[in-house]
Structures are given as structure tokens and as C-alpha cells.
Amino acid sequence: MLIDGAALTRLSLLKAIRKNGPVSRVELAEMLGLSKGTVSEITAELIQSGFVSEEGNTSAERGRPRVLLRIQAGNFAVVGANLDPFGFIELCIVDLAGGLISKQSSPLPQLGSIECLMSWIGDVVDCFIDDTPIERARVASVSVAHPGHVESSTGLLHWFPSLPGHEIPFAQVVSQRIGIPVIIENDVDCLARAEHWFGDSTTADFAIVYQGLSVGLAQYSDGLPRTGSSGVNSEFGHVKTDYSEDARSCFCGGRGCVTSYSSYRGLFISNASGEADLDHRIEEVIEQAPAIIEAARSGDPAKIKACATAGHHLGLAIANFINTVDPRQILVRTSDPNMPDLIRPSFEAAIRQHTLEPLLRRTAIEIGSAQPDWRWKGTAALALEQAYLGTAVRQARRTSRNAASAARPSR
Ligand SMILES: [Zn+2]
Numbered sequence: 209m210l211i212d213g214a215a216l217t218r219l220s221l222l223k224a225i226r227k228n229g230p231v232s233r234v235e236l237a238e239m240l241g242l243s244k245g246t247v248s249e250i251t252a253e254l255i256q257s258g259f260v261s262e263e264g265n266t267s268a269e270r271g272r273p274r275v276l277l278r279i280q281a282g283n284f285a286v287v288g289a290n291l292d293p294f295g296f297i298e299l300c301i302v303d304l305a306g307g308l309i310s311k312q313s314s315p316l317p318q319l320g321s322i323e324c325l326m327s328w329i330g331d332v333v334d335c336f337i338d339d340t341p342i343e344r345a346r347v348a349s350v351s352v353a354h355p356g357h358v359e360s361s362t363g364l365l366h367w368f369p370s371l372p373g374h375e376i377p378f379a380q381v382v383s384q385r386i387g388i389p390v391i392i393e394n395d396v397d398c399l400a401r402a403e404h405w406f407g408d409s410t411t412a413d414f415a416i417v418y419q420g421l422s423v424g425l426a427q428y429s430d431g432l433p434r435t436g437s438s439g440v441n442s443e444f445g446h447v448k449t450d451y452s453e454d455a456r457s458c459f460c461g462g463r464g465c466v467t468s469y470s471s472y473r474g475l476f477i478s479n480a481s482g483e484a485d486l487d488h489r490i491e492e493v494i495e496q497a498p499a500i501i502e503a504a505r506s507g508d509p510a511k512i513k514a515c516a517t518a519g520h521h522l523g524l525a526i527a528n529f530i531n532t533v534d535p536r537q538i539l540v541r542t543s544d545p546n547m548p549d550l551i552r553p554s555f556e557a558a559i560r561q562h563t564l565e566p567l568l569r570r571t572a573i574e575i576g577s578a579q580p581d582w583r584w585k586g587t588a589a590l591a592l593e594q595a596y597l598g599t600a601v602r603q604a605r606r607t608s609r610n611a612a613s614a615a616r617p618s619r
Pocket residue numbers: 445446458459460461462463465
């Protein structure tokens with residue numbers, strides 16, 4: 209994450225107040241390892257900007273009563289928009305503490321270009337905000353998540369699965385259209401945020417692997433999303449797990465990528481007994497993969513084998529990741545709730561066989577299905593993160609000041 213230290217401290221403080229509030233300044237300083245002076249200085253600004261409120265003298269402890277802090281949930285809201293690979297957009301609006309105000313889902317229309325997509329998202333978000341009870345001026349940030357290759361820190365879209373174009377200033381264009389700061393992110397990075405902000409995970413250091421239409425991975429380190437040095441999301445789905453001559457071809461142009469074995473695409477290819485041209489058959493993949501999983505659950509040997517192949521290659525890729533990165537915890541999350549049991553035996557066997565023992569012993573690995581509501585929670589968390597960092601709110605104030613001065617008649 210490419211953010212300055214003061215903004216990160218602001219983010220940490222607000223996250224701690226959200227999670228533990230009402231909470232005192234002394235407790236916050238101890239929790240975060242900050243000086244009391246730093247906590248007092250930042251919380252004064254947060255109270256002044258309407259993010260935090262004080263509760264008077266309510267400490268139950270003996271001695272001098274302490275003032276407690278809590279998030280001013282109703283003062284601002286944020287909007288999330290998640291474009292899933294199955295052809296739907298899910299919109300949500302949450303208060304400043306992450307409480308859901310409203311959400312809606314609708315199918316994506318046929319859009320012929322990234323320009324049309326950006327324009328359509330702007331319109332949909334505009335209408336959505338107008339339909340909520342929240343004043344537009346109180347929407348601090350809008351987040352957009354989708355599959356593809358994204359440079360979140362600059363708002364650049366490098367690659368979108370179904371539309372041509374690269375290095376598109378996606379966040380800037382949508383932000384100018386709706387007049388609210390916009391942040392974009394890869395959807396698996398939003399899954400990590402959903403776990404961190406809304407899940408049971410107690411660790412601040414983990415990697416999360418998603419298995420659905422594709423395979424992806426995102427990381428958290430010291431309580432913050434971790435990207436590469438250029439700020440672009442990783443493409444774990446294209447880690448190679450098959451170097452043989454008949455390795456499966458991948459939509460990236462390469463061969464032997466884990467996504468060609470372990471994703472819905474992989475199940476479809478396994479079921480087609482080998483190579484399958486998927487370029488124009490994504491609808492078939494989306495339709496057939498759940499049926500393959502269901503048939504495997506009912507005991508169909510060929511379908512069980514397809515799931516075992518998926519688990520084996522996912523285990524290989526994650527073993528390579530553990531050997532390279534030494535992560536503390538890996539959460540494997542599947543799109544289909546039946547998938548964990550079907551891939552577990554071959555997945556665990558591959559992990560045991562290919563991970564170096566001292567690293568395997570230190571890595572907690574957990575397989576389960578993704579929370580069904582992770583898409584809205586992930587985008588809500590992304591937009592909240594932006595608001596908590598402060599950059600979004602400063603941008604919003606600048607935009608509204610500029611709009612006000614442009615509207616003022618000149619003398
Ligand atoms: Zn690939």
C-alpha cells in the first residue's frame with residue numbers, strides 16, 4: 209500500500225475505534241503502540257471532521273473518569289460497486305462504521321468498450337445514491353471492484369477480462385462523472401478486505417486464495433493490504449503448476465497455469481476430457497461448473513476426479529507460495545460451498561508433498577467457502593479504508609469547494 213505515515217496512523221486509529229469503541233485515548237495508545245500525544249492530536253482532528261464523537265465521563269473504573277470515543281456512524285456514508293465475473297453488479301451503501309444502509313444487485317448490460325462501462329457505472333452509482341436516504345454530500349467515497357489487473361494506488365485499469373484496453377484512468381474518469389472520489393481494486397483483494405473488516409479472522413497477517421471462475425490471491429500484512437512494489441494486484445492464477453508438453457493452455461496466452469486446472473474453467477476442461485477452447489464459452493463454464501460440483505457430491509467418479517485435479521493443482525501452487533513467502537496463515541475460500549470437501553484430500557496431499565516441512569509446520573491453512581455476502585462487504589471495506597485514510601474526504605471537500613466557487617457569480 210503506497211500511503212504516507214500520517215494517513216496510515218489515522219486509518220489504524222479509526223479501525224481500532226470501530227472495532228473496540230467506545231474506547232478511551234489511553235486504551236488506543238496502548239493497543240496501537242502510539243504515544244498519548246499522537247492519539248490526542250489525531251483524535252482532535254477526527255472529532256472536528258465529524259468522524260468520531262466523545263462520550264462524556266462514562267468510565268466504570270475508579271479514579272478520574274475517562275472520555276470514550278466512538279465512530280460517528282451517521283455523519284458520512286460510502287458506496288461500493290462490485291462487478292462479478294458472472295455478469296452482475298452489486299451496489300451497497302454503508303455508514304461510517306460499516307453498517308449496511310441499503311444494497312441492490314442487477315445484471316450488467318452488453319457493453320462494447322471500457323468507455324461504455326465507465327459511463328454506465330457512473331450512471332448506475334448516481335441513480336443508486338439518489339434512491340438512498342443519504343444526502344449526496346455525505347458520501348465520502350465510492351469503490352469499484354472487478355476481476356482483472358488493477359493499479360489501485362493510481363486508479364489505473366491495466367486489463368479487464370471481457371473488454372479491450374489497458375492503462376485506462378478508470379477511477380479518475382468515474383470520479384469526474386459522479387463528483388465523488390473513486391477507488392478501484394481487484395475483486396480478490398476486496399475478498400481479503402471482507403475477511404479483515406467483517407470476518408472472524410483475528411490475525412492481521414494472512415494470504416487469501418479464491419477459487420471460483422478463476423483463481424486469485426491477496427495478502428494482508430500488519431493489518432494492511434499488501435501489493436507488489438508497483439501497487440498492482442498479483443496474478444496468482446497464472447502461477448504454473450504443469451510444465452509438461454501437454455499442459456493446458458490459459459486465457460493469458462501461457463500454458464500450465466493453476467487457473468486452467470483449479471477454477472471453474474479447470475473443472476470444465478477436466479470434464480471435457482482435456483483441452484477445451486474457452487474463448488467464447490464462458491457462459492457454458494458458468495452454467496456447467498456448479499453442475500459438475502453437484503454431480504461430484506452425488507458420487508459421480510469422473511466429476512470427483514475433476515475436483516481432485518483442481519485440488520491437486522491448487523495445493524501445488526499454494527505449496528510454492530508457502531515455500532517462497534513463509535506466510536503466517538492461508539485462507540482458501542471457494543465460490544461453491546460444496547467445493548472445500550471435494551478438493552480437500554488432493555489439496556492437502558499436494559501441500560504435504562511439496563511444502564518444506566519447517567514452513568508447513570508454521571503455516572496455518574484453512575479451507576472453507578467464501579461468505580455469501582463478501583462482494584458487498586469487500587467493496588464497503590475498500591471505500592471505508594479510503595475514507596478512513598482521509599484522502600477521499602479531503603478530495604471530496606476540494607471537489608465541493610471547487611463546485612461552489614464555480615457556481616458563485618463573478619463580480
Ligand atoms: Zn495463465
